[in-house]
Amino acid sequence: MNARRESWARVAAGSAGSQQSTRLPAFSHLMNNSTSHPNRLSRSVDADGHDRNNMSTSWGRGGTLPSYPSQNGYWHGLGGSAQDMPPFFIPSYLRGAKHAEKLQEAHKAKLAAQREPRSAHTSNPGSLSTSSSSVHLHKMAPSYRGLTHEVIERVPPAFTDESVSPWPTRWNEADRFSQLELEDSGRLAKFSGTQKTHDEAAAVRADFPMPRQCGIYYYEITVVSKGKEGRMIGIGFSGPKVALSRIPGWEPDSYAYHGDDGQIFSNTTSGKSYGPKFGTLDVIGCGINFRTNTAFFTKNGHMLGTAFRELKLNMPYYPTVGMKKPGETVRVNFGQEPFAFDIDKMVQDEKAAIQAEITRTQTPSAASGGEDALIHQLVGQYLAHDGYVETARVFSDEIVDEARALANDEDADIPYRTAVEDMDALNRQKIRTAILEGDIDKALKHTTAYYPSVLRENENIYFKLRCRKFIEMIRRCGELNAQCHPEPTPSSKRSTASTQNNRNSIATDEYDFEMELDEQLGVHNPPPGWDNKDQDDDLEDEDDMEDKEAKSRRATDETIAYGQELKAEFANDPRREVKRALEDTFALIAYTDARESSLAPLLEVAGRVPVAEELNSAILVSLGKSSSAALERLIQQTEALVTELADDGGPGAFINVRRDFLQ
């Protein structure tokens, strides 16, 4: 198990005044003691909008939850604070780029952070009586509390990643020459002063430098008006300290293409002829290729060629325009709108060239079968490591078959064979399967039998398993309850059915094994309430309503009994995260059907995965093995190396490992 941790979806149930009536009386003694912060209603969930975010489905299910507003819309709606953060956009040529993804995540994190104080204001205890479940929703802020349930698989890196360089979004109000006026949220720059002397001009820089991590950065301006008397407009980029009273290109660290003579200027007042002149309604583009350290310009969609080479590697370059005649006006497009020049294709070509280079790369040690042997090992080890035992075995067979066919000779030295028959892999697979099926008892039993030290030495995992067991029991109660009062929401019904099917099929598969194990272990004495699996199975066969209600009651009683046991065992645990987890878990029983409550995410089947992974890793570590498979490490290394190659605008900037190679 790795350390990726998501925030607990949590509610201190005691504070939910409106829920009091639905709380089962039988639970109240548990509840009252377990909620130490009656006023805390901190509902937190990360705001990662990733496609695979399991949360998103669960939010929709309740039907009572307001839909999550889209980023831009949300901000416009916020009025005052919208000025702090303009709508987020991704320039077309950066779509799918790693840096764009990072920025987007950072943006979402900021949104979430800004939402936090607002919702704290609205969700004080007094306002709770209306609808607690929808109030929670506004508080989707991240939290870093110790013990966590993982609800989604991807980490939102934004919370830790403050270092993502944003791209320019507008001309900077605070970084302009005073006679240059900005309009249209900083997109329009207009010279409003009196005419400048030959040496003077008015320039403005963008709010952020062109990020090297983009690999290629490009923006365009449209000359809205060249003014009455001339077209002394310069477009380019400059360092942060270059004087704004001069036309860009004339000062050190400043580079530009001038409209009056079509010349380019870098660091000096003497230009070089480069392209055509430009004036009103012309669209001029300016781009830097950080990989090659060159800059280029475009006019009305046509490439004008490389303008500057050997740009400084450590200088932040800000998009800059300068002008000097009254009435001169330019409008900038940092990617908010489509570009006139096909910059997308240029970036695609750059990517393709790098891809081709990668394809040509040779893996070393070609003598030993090189790449093929390496991949065979990676796959075989991953399958065994992660407990895909059958697949690992069959894969190994197929590899051997292949090698044999190739060698054309039965006695040939078969180069590959994995030791997948090892019992550990089988045992770990059983434990994992049990958890994924929601059968925590079985997982505990197997773990205690095969790896007695693991639970002792990893108390937090033991605790999580116990909590998970409670959650599974609540799930069970909810399912039974739903059967007694058939008013199901279609989606939850479906998921219930499928889990039960799974459980049944596994139950038969594993039956013999279970018997065997029980014999082996002698009488393994589970604490009361652990072995309710058989009862579960009975229940599913029953159709009689009355009987069902009885079962439901019994399940509830058992759940309470187990909850008390859990509480007795951990109530005096001094660790804060344990206390919190207990509170959150116990809060579930406040609802007659927790699946309909705002706590539904806790009940998600997906929540089993991280517990299973964590236990699997702990077992591996206890066996002296690495907690992650070689293939996983290979991906980690690749990502890290590519990031390293992207930070300075190198070739890595054109690679999005996940998007280009893993999907």
Place this chain on the structure above:
Amino acid sequence: MSSSTVSVSATTPTQHSFQRKIDDIKPSKTDINFVVMDYLVSEGYPRAAEKFAKEANIRLPLEGESIQSRVEIRRAIHAGDIDSAITKINDLNPQILDTDSALHFALLRLQLIELIRACTSSATADITPALNFASSQLAPRAATNPDFLKDLELTMSLLIFLPETGTLHKELTDLLEPSLRRNVASKVNEAILTSMGARGEARMRSLVRLRQWAETKARAVGKDIPPSLPLGLQDVDERPVNGNGETGDVMVQ
């Protein structure tokens, strides 16, 4: 290979900062499973793919449809039965070999090598079939392309040298290596996949190359990374991958 291969002293007590960056990256299991499945299907391990679909609870991708015939073709090529491989490829899609003359030539040359191997295996064998095949099938194609011609000439010289094995040039022994069949087989597989509109190369392969490329690049520009980046394959397979005692997982070049 550079000297960095022999960085045995990697047991530094302090952790390299780059290692922390590596540890901070949390690949998604879903992605990894996808890459593994993609590999099993595109490189033709149908039974493993099926098991994996079951065990990991993911769906077999669409390219799965051609998997059986691709496996049969691979098997035929690996076994040196080029004739039936070509028939099977044409059954699947006659366009593949028509449009890729280099691939077709590579297959035919493989067939010629098999014929030469057969006819030189005993002292009494007749070399006529090999000669006939070369002149009827390969010579007309070789005439159109200098690379083909060079390959053909080299292959034909096997006829002269093969009886006294052990004194062959490396160029010639390479022709007799199983790896040649494997390379041709995997090219055929890629061509079939591409003809079906699928991605030709398995992502796993691209990924392994990307890893290698990125490390090479990063070292070339002097990035601060540890002298070696082990993958930790040893705990499954302690055996050194090649004769040099270099463990296979050190992908340092």
